[in-house]
Amino acid sequence: MDTSARISVLQRVPLFAGLPAEALGRIAGTALEVRVAKNDSPFRQGDPATHGHVVGWGRIRLDQATADGQNVVLRYMGPGDMLGTVAVLRGIPYPATAVAVEDSLLLAWSAPRLSELFNAYPALALNAIRLVGTRLEELQQRLQEVATQRVERRIAGTLLRLVRQGGRRGEQGIEIPFSMSRQDLAELTATTLHTVSRTLSAWEQQGIISARRSSHLVILQPHRLVAIAEEA
């Protein structure tokens, strides 16, 4: 990758936004090139963070292992995306493992080199704050989704328990004959009335249930409800 190709990659990197061409030239000139074959890892979770990287070309997946050994895909990254940089700046180990989804090229800067650049170009610090803020916003969004999806599962599971306890076949579908308010359902599921109402309304719109009378739920698509209750 020649310098002008590097510069055109760096122009897409939010960290380097608004820097003068001379600065981009210097940053591009000091980058190391790291080629990563498909399925290989340029760094692993827990390794000392020695370099900050920008994807030059290719695609990288960021995986994080949880304490109990489960793997979580944090995000996918493409040309212009930064990885490992925050760990370098904070002086902590890489918090995640990078895996090349396809043959990729990373531009990399060593920790001392990154410090030099941040001292030389204060705009980098401002950009970094914006960038970290954006990531934080993404994470908050995702946390909210995870929380919502989990409560959906719980509500579906509660309905299945009720079906086991007294469901009966009606003309339209499987009826839960208990006289039961949404508040009852919320307490059975350990969630809020608001969440139960919102979830049941969504399922009604999707044709999964019919809840025209609040005390009388009919499951129109049993298979889908089971799928929601059991989704991984």
Add this chain to the structure above:
Amino acid sequence: MEESILNLTVSEVLARWPASVSFFTGRKMACPGCAMAPFMSLREAAREYGQDPVGLAADLIDAMERAAAG
């Protein structure tokens, strides 16, 4: 024969032929133990899994006859 079996609920099928558990699991059907099994006919279950009901019933009869023959 196929038609009358298809009108049974999945629970009735499982009660009548306990060996059908492995028939369902072999077809990646999560019917055994499902909360909905008492309420869904075998025909509905087949459709949910995108399988031809009559073909499924014929295979089930075959499998249960073979199981009974030991």
